[in-house]
Amino acid sequence: MRRTIVHLLTAASLFISSQAVPAVAETRELLLAAYSVPKEAYEKRIIPAFEQQWKQKTGETIRIHTSFAASGAQARAIIGGLEADVAALSLESDLQQLVKGNLVTHDWKQGPRKGVVTTSVVALGVRKGNPKGIKNWEDLAKPGVEVLYPSPKTSGGAMWDVIAIYGAGLKLGKQRGLPDSAAEQYASDLLKRIQRNVKVMDKSGRESVTTFERGVGDVIVTYENELAPRITQGRPYELIIPAETVLIENPIAVVDRNADRHRVRDLAEAFVSYLYGDDAQRAFAEFAFRPTNESTAKSFATTFVQPPALFTIAELGGWDKVFSTLFGQEGSWTKAVEELARAH
Structure with a gap:
């Protein structure tokens, strides 16, 4: 299974001095399916920082996997069975395909930034x-x-x-x-x-x-x-x-059906929330994406031509x-x- 890494011990190692070794904790996994352009921002900066922050806050080790492809192709892949828990796509109409397919069931445009992450x-x-x-x-x-x-x-x-x-x-x-x-x-x-x-x-x-x-x-x-x-x-x-x-305007949303089925909704929602925060928004800006976080945007006001x-x-x-x-x-x-x- 992609979702849970289970560490299997050999029979010889199950018992030491007649005592069973405690089971190794599961490593929960999340799959981010995104359009191809922000690959470096996610893989080089944002995902490693979030994984480390999550470990520090909760003590839990997590792993975020990624899939990158053209936005329309990515949306079709998710509808066709790609088990993405979070979808970061290039345009609203692609994300709306996931809504029509009952994969995204919440109001993903709620909030001050209307679901637009960059x-x-x-x-x-x-x-x-x-x-x-x-x-x-x-x-x-x-x-x-x-x-x-x-x-x-x-x-x-x-x-x-x-x-x-x-x-x-x-x-x-x-x-x-x-x-x-x-x-x-x-x-x-x-x-x-x-x-x-x-x-x-x-x-x-x-x-x-x-x-x-x-x-x-x-x-x-x-x-x-x-x-x-x-x-x-x-x-x-x-x-x-x-x-x-x-x-x-680049939208992002938790893919409800998959996140619930894989029991990672808390992780998926926390990751999306992190992407709107200053740390991730600065990382995006350093890769030349325009931030939607107002305070971050002010810091980079002279960087981007209007x-x-x-x-x-x-x-x-x-x-x-x-x-x-x-x-x-x-x-x-x-x-x-x-x-x-x-x-x-």
């Missing part, structure tokens, strides 16, 4: 020196510019990328004084023109960055926090945060509307991909 923004990564002169979204549609972002069919990050492009198009259209219908058409057209330049659509945001690091593409559309740490480490990239971009035309999913009408507008059968991204496929 935020980020969609940004652009270009080669050192910015040889193609990329400054804004329209530059991604220019002839000869090769663009990377993953597939929205598997990646939550890709959905954020597409939403950023479309939402930016709406903002730009309205800035030009276009009526709503014309602004929507401009946004759809911008998305189609950029999609025409997309060279590769990988399965996840992390795979897309790996492709970019192999030298493919002139510009990558991705999370700010995928690029900033690499640039700090000396990678030959530059980070561009467009004036018009979307606030990425785009002047930042917008949210709520401003675009909420997830149901956005999904239908962009990714449904008649959605702008869906139609753009289908039209380009027919053209080739």
Whole structure:
């Protein structure tokens, strides 16, 4: 069983001086299923710190296992039987799939941060020196510019990328004084023109960055926090945060059905609570995730650029509307991909 590590002693060691050796305490285990991007933050900093803190407070040894994959794929895996006790996904619509599947049964959006553990923004990564002169979204549609972002069919990050492009198009259209219908058409057209330049659509945001690091593409559309740490480490990239971009909101929740069945609800809830605290939020921020803890956010206020035309999913009408507008059968991204496929 994955859940409990039982230490079996040999028959010869069961008795010493006719006295039975006391049973070794169980080590409880928790499985965190998360989207691929925050892997380093969890594994290098957050999980070891929580395990140590839990041991100091309770005397109990615990083990947190991890599973990382593209957000949409991760949600489907949990629905299909992956025994995750906590789900940390890229976007609300993926977590809502677990709600619809009766895996998450509590109101996960309760609380001051509405179930959002970290935020980020969609940004652009270009080669050192910015040889193609990329400054804004329209530059991604220019002839000869090769663009990377993953597939929205598997990646939550890709959905954020597409939403950023479309939402930016709406903002730009309205800035030009276009009526709503014309602004929507401009946004759809911008998305189609950029999609025409997309060279590769990988399965996840992390795979897309790996492709970019192999030298493919002139510009990558991705999370700010995928690029900033690499640039700090000396990678030959530059980070561009467009004036018009979307606030990425990353949700987390205890997976009720699994946590209850595995008898680790107390541990799962404590871990999620820890992630909202200052220690974990600082760790996230040091890996370039924007903290949702207000006091932590103030400490890092000068670290993160605030785009002047930042917008949210709520401003675009909420997830149901956005999904239908962009990714449904008649959605702008869906139609753009289908039209380009027919053209080739």
